[in-house]
Amino acid sequence: MPTIDPATTTLEQLCTAKEIVVSTGSGGVGKTTTAAAIGAAAAINLGVKVLVLTVDPARRLASALGLERFGNVETRVPDAAFAELGVEPEGEMWVAMLDTKQSWDDLIRLHAPDVETREAILENPLYQNITGRFIGSHDYVAMERLFEIHNSGEYDLIVVDTPPTRNAIDFLDAPERMAEFFSSPLLRWLITPYRSRVFSLAAKPFYSVADRILGSQFLKDIAEFFMLFQTMYDGFVERAEAVTALLGGPQTTFVVVSTLETAPSRETEFFLRVLAERNYHVGALVLNKVLPRVLLDVDGTKSARKLTHQSSDIASGLAEQLDPPGNDAGRLAVVLEEMGRNFLNYQTVARREAEQQSEISLAPDLVLRVPYFDEDIHSVRGLLDLGERIWR
Amino acid sequence: MSHPHSADLLDRRLLFVTGKGGVGKTSVASALGVLASKRGKRTLVCEADAKGNLADFYGVGPLGFEGHQVRRGLTAMTMNTEESLKEYLSLQLKVPLLARIGPLARTFDFLANAAPGVKEILTVGKLTWEVREDNYDLVVVDASASGHVVGQLGSPVAINDLVSVGVIRSQTEWMIDMLTDPAITGVVVVTAPEEMPVSETLELLDRLDFETEIDVAAVIVNRVLPELFSHTEYEVFEQLRAEPGSSALNEAIGDGSQAVLQAAELATSLRRGRLPHLTRLREELPSGMPLLYLPLLFHRSHGVRVTHRVADALGEELGF
Numbered sequence: 001m002p003t004i005d006p007a008t009t010t011l012e013q014l015c016t017a018k019e020i021v022v023s024t025g026s027g028g029v030g031k032t033t034t035a036a037a038i039g040a041a042a043a044i045n046l047g048v049k050v051l052v053l054t055v056d057p058a059r060r061l062a063s064a065l066g067l068e069r070f071g072n073v074e075t076r077v078p079d080a081a082f083a084e085l086g087v088e089p090e091g092e093m094w095v096a097m098l099d100t101k102q103s104w105d106d107l108i109r110l111h112a113p114d115v116e117t118r119e120a121i122l123e124n125p126l127y128q129n130i131t132g133r134f135i136g137s138h139d140y141v142a143m144e145r146l147f148e149i150h151n152s153g154e155y156d157l158i159v160v161d162t163p164p165t166r167n168a169i170d171f172l173d174a175p176e177r178m179a180e181f182f183s184s185p186l187l188r189w190l191i192t193p194y195r196s197r198v199f200s201l202a203a204k205p206f207y208s209v210a211d212r213i214l215g216s217q218f219l220k221d222i223a224e225f226f227m228l229f230q231t232m233y234d235g236f237v238e239r240a241e242a243v244t245a246l247l248g249g250p251q252t253t254f255v256v257v258s259t260l261e262t263a264p265s266r267e268t269e270f271f272l273r274v275l276a277e278r279n280y281h282v283g284a285l286v287l288n289k290v291l292p293r294v295l296l297d298v299d300g301t302k303s304a305r306k307l308t309h310q311s312s313d314i315a316s317g318l319a320e321q322l323d324p325p326g327n328d329a330g331r332l333a334v335v336l337e338e339m340g341r342n343f344l345n346y347q348t349v350a351r352r353e354a355e356q357q358s359e360i361s362l363a364p365d366l367v368l369r370v371p372y373f374d375e376d377i378h379s380v381r382g383l384l385d386l387g388e389r390i391w392r
Numbered sequence: 393m394s395h396p397h398s399a400d401l402l403d404r405r406l407l408f409v410t411g412k413g414g415v416g417k418t419s420v421a422s423a424l425g426v427l428a429s430k431r432g433k434r435t436l437v438c439e440a441d442a443k444g445n446l447a448d449f450y451g452v453g454p455l456g457f458e459g460h461q462v463r464r465g466l467t468a469m470t471m472n473t474e475e476s477l478k479e480y481l482s483l484q485l486k487v488p489l490l491a492r493i494g495p496l497a498r499t500f501d502f503l504a505n506a507a508p509g510v511k512e513i514l515t516v517g518k519l520t521w522e523v524r525e526d527n528y529d530l531v532v533v534d535a536s537a538s539g540h541v542v543g544q545l546g547s548p549v550a551i552n553d554l555v556s557v558g559v560i561r562s563q564t565e566w567m568i569d570m571l572t573d574p575a576i577t578g579v580v581v582v583t584a585p586e587e588m589p590v591s592e593t594l595e596l597l598d599r600l601d602f603e604t605e606i607d608v609a610a611v612i613v614n615r616v617l618p619e620l621f622s623h624t625e626y627e628v629f630e631q632l633r634a635e636p637g638s639s640a641l642n643e644a645i646g647d648g649s650q651a652v653l654q655a656a657e658l659a660t661s662l663r664r665g666r667l668p669h670l671t672r673l674r675e676e677l678p679s680g681m682p683l684l685y686l687p688l689l690f691h692r693s694h695g696v697r698v699t700h701r702v703a704d705a706l707g708e709e710l711g712f
Contacts (some may be wrong), residue, residue, distance in 0.1 A: 027413015027537055028589070107578040125554055219553040262694040263445055264414065292658065300651030307645060307652065314644050321640035335621065335628045341618055343655040345690040352692060373660060 008392050009366040014283040017044045017155055018253045020150060020246070021283070023172075024162045026256035026267040028286040030370075034257045035161040040093055040380070041387030044082070047090035048156035052095050072099040074149075081380050094155070103141040111235035117228055126225040131195065139174035148245045158168060172274070173246065175240035253283035256364075260290055260353035265360060272362040284366040286390065287357065292371060295350035300343055307340025401609050401682070404525045404578045405451065406570070408606075410541040412592040418687070420582045421534035422449035423702035429466035430703070431712070433529040436522060439470040440515050446470060453695030463572040467528070473514040480517060480538045508576070512537075512547035513564070520567045523576065525643040534685035538581070538596040545571065545579070545606050551618050571606055576585060578609025583673065585613055590673045597678065610682040612706075617663040617688050620656060625664050629656060684709045 007177050013019065013037065023035035039052035051074060051274055074096040075353065082089050086291040105122065112118035146160050162171050246252060254275055270284070275282050307314065315333035320326070357367075368390045401407070402424075408412055418439070425437035436459060440447035447455045447470075450462040457475035459467035463645075486612055519531050536544045544658040547657040555561050571577045579600060583593040600608060618647060631637045642649040677683060686705050691698045 029414060038465070057616075152572070174466055191581075221554065259414070261414075261447075262542035292654070294651045294654050295658075297648060299646060299648030300655070302650065303645040303648030303652050304655075311657075318632075318640055318644055320638045322628075323634070324631075327628060327631070331625060332628055335625050335632070337631075339629070339652050341654045342659050343652045346655050346659065348690050348692055372658075 001096065009364075011041070011284060011366070011368070011390055012392055013046065013122070014255075014366075015046060015252055017023070018283070019157060019158065019251040020146070020253070021159045022162060022252065022254045022256055023159060023257055024271065026203065026264045027257045029257050029264050030286075031257040032161045033383070034255065034286050035287070036095075037383045037386040037390070039095075039159040040158055040383045040390045041156075042159070042385070043077075043091045043093035044087060044089045044387070045391065046157075049092045049094065049154070050157045050159065051094040051096060051149065051155045052161070053149065053157045054095070054161040072096065072102045074154075077380075078262060082384075085381055085385060087089060091156075096146060096149075098142055100141055103145050107141065107144060108232075111232035111239075113231050117231050121225070121228045124221060124225045126221050126230065139171040140177075141249070143243045144239065147239070149244055150246060168266055172278070175243040202252045220248050248278065248280055253281045255280060255284045255286060257286045257288060258360075259288050262354045262356065265356045269362070271358055272360070282364045284368060285352070285360070285363045286368045286370060288370045290357075290369045290374050291346060291350040291353060293350075295343070295347050296354060297329060301347065302345035304340040304347075305338045308344065311337035396433055401578070401580070402431065402433065402530060403578060404574075404609060405529070406519060406531045406533070407580050408535040408545065408577070409542065409580045409582060410535045410596070412539075412584075412589045413442075413537045413596075415589050416686075417582050417584050418445045418449055418534050419699070419702055420482045420580070420612055420614060420706070421532050422446060422699045423669075423706050424532045425466050426463070426581070426699055426703035427707050427710075428530045428532070428710075429463060430707075432465065434465055434527075435530045435532065436469065436528040436532065437532045440521060440533055441471070444470070446534060448695060449699045454637070471515050471518070473511045476514040476518040479669040480514065490525060510551075512513070513542045513551050516544065516547055516571070517563065520570045523570065524566070535579075538592050541579070541596070542599050542603055546598075549604075552643070560647075568605075572604075574607035574693045578607050580609050581611045582614055583611060584615055585617070585670045585673075587669050590669045593673065594676050597681075600686060601678075608681065610684055611673070612678060612686060613673065614616050614683045614685045614686045615671070615688040617659065617666060619657045619663065622636075626660070 021035075021036070021038060023031045025031045035054065036052050039050050042048065043050040070330065074094050077093040079089065082093075100299055108118055108121050108127075110120060128289060142160075146158065149155065150158055256271060256275075258264045272282060272285075311333040312329070314334055315329045318327075318336075319329045319332055323334075370386065370389065409417055409424065411417045411420075421437060421439075425435050437446065437449060439455065444454060446468055450468055452460065452462050452468070454469045455468050457472040459469045462468045467619065472497040512517065521535055522528055523531050535541050535565060548564040551560065552564040552568065555564070580595060581593050583589045589594065596612075597608060614618060632641050638653070640647070641653070645652070674683065684706070685710065688700060689698065689705070690699055
């Protein structure tokens with residue numbers, strides 16, 4: 001008897017061998033749902049402790065799991081949620097959502113050398129803006145928190161959903177950017193006049209212009225912020241390097257999620273290339289919302305064309321053969337013509353998508369096609385259905 | 393009606409098009425540009441996140457910070473905050489070249505990476521400035537996705553809070569004035585008839601209402617599936633699907649009949665699944681909020697041809 005080739009990957013295999021699964025892709029392709037479904041399937045089938053970490057500020061996973069605002073704290077999905085559906089998980093499913101502000105505060109608490117520095121940073125208006133109101137800081141804390149949780153040794157598997165960045169690779173660069181930022185010589189330049197009264201003559205015009213534009217209070221806030229932050233420099237840089245190493249390590253795999261629409265496909269192609277260049281492990285490509293292959297049926301095309309061209313003739317022949325008979329031939333003709341046109345319409349899209357899929361080079365061995373579901377997945381039931389479909 | 397929302401969409405001067413990722417934001421923004429330019433407005437369409445998709449929608453090569461004319465009356469560009477800063481420093485502040493290329497510019501660049509609000513304000517600043525200078529009748533912004541757009545639109549206020557004096561302060565003040573004038577600025581929220589996009593739309597409308605003073609010009613539901621059958625027609629379809637109809641149909645049109653029936657089933661169930669979300673959107677939308685629908689077009693390809701078709705559909709919806 002021939003043996004089964006173990007090189008053929010499945011999600012089950014991936015989730016057994018890896019500790020971190022990063023679900024990534026462009027916005028709106030279903031990566032949060034996919035991450036949650038993988039997490040649920042792993043918890044049910046593997047008998048391990050799984051955490052789904054979502055970093056989406058829109059808080060989609062909360063509603064998908066029926067858990068209201070579980071926030072930064074890791075929360076266990078109650079077994080009752082599965083039991084209702086007649087499922088008894090072998091393992092445990094935990095979920096956490098990233099609260100950016102809270103995570104930043106935690107980071108400061110971790111890295112600040114003393115209480116005074118900590119309080120000064122937490123109260124600095126610039127800091128409050130960076131963490132609260134402004135975008136972009138999600139990326140960094142998301143990766144940071146992933147590291148933290150992984151390091152805690154609390155979970156067998158962490159499925160992490162990536163932030164909806166403008167560009168799917170932003171979050172990959174986030175730790176490095178943060179390290180670069182703190183090593184910049186500009187930081188020193190900027191805070192010099194606030195550190196000592198003596199500063200070079202050459203710098204004077206710069207400060208007078210900066211002062212004119214920004215106002216001295218703002219400059220002072222900036223300088224203070226960076227001076228305080230510099231005290232944490234080593235901690236941050238070290239951490240950033242560790243996070244980068246973790247993403248590229250053998251315990252991590254990426255699951256790229258996409259649809260077959262043009263823009264997401266293109267971004268997927270680009271993202272797969274970047275991941276390959278950096279030697280990251282791509283375990284699977286999940287294609288969501290794909291149309292069924294029956295739409296590519298050649299006979300279907302012929303039949304549909306007949307319907308669009310000869311609906312009246314066909315209707316008059318069919319009217320008496322239906323149950324009950326005696327249909328209005330005019331109405332029947334309308335229905336038939338609509339059916340024909342509908343098939344051809346969807347076929348156009350299905351063909352375009354098939355071509356789109358064929359153009360994704362660099363796809364991993366495991367490509368999972370997930371059909372359009374009648375309803376959006378927003379229940380544990382839906383997650384389980386999706387999980388089962390892609391698991392083996 | 394004298395409701396503030398009744399102002400014609402294209403009569404505003406600055407439209408920020410946003411929505412959840414994947415709903416077709418860029419498609420709608422590019423189509424709005426085509427429609428406005430066809431109606432004689434000098435129009436600028438700006439892609440704020442520099443993803444490079446906008447160029448595809450106009451079938452042109454890569455777009456840059458310098459506006460590129462894509463058709464008569466229509467200019468397209470992508471935002472580049474570094475360029476925007478240079479322009480700002482030289483045009484508005486008359487900062488000497490030396491300071492521009494020296495540490496000041498580098499510091500700004502550095503700051504822009506550190507405090508992303510700086511990038512947002514350079515984006516918003518450039519666009520409000522184009523309107524203020526009357527360089528265009530209409531500026532359409534393919535803005536950040538709904539998770540980020542409040543931060544983008546709120547950046548002048550945020551900076552204003554941080555900076556209490558100085559030139560920047562007076563700059564943010566006129567920006568805020570323009571942004572909060574509903575006759576000038578409006579947000580267009582693009583959505584899709586699916587659960588998450590609808591939820592995110594309602595959430596965004598709430599946030600815009602609570603956190604900003606910026607008016608929402610319209611909500612556009614994209615890719616609405618056409619109704620395949622009326623109620624009575626659906627009954628006929630059921631007969632065709634069941635025996636003996638199914639066999640008779642197979643006899644009449646050949647072996648592809650199953651595929652055709654399945655496609656019709658797919659279309660009706662997809663539409664049926666989306667209907668509750670449309671209803672919810674309609675019901676929970678603030679009263680008086682214009683709601684526009686764009687049908688799914690089943691297009692062959694993507695690109696300028698589709699953009700024009702979307703523009704036509706949009707024009708029809710606006711009653712042109």
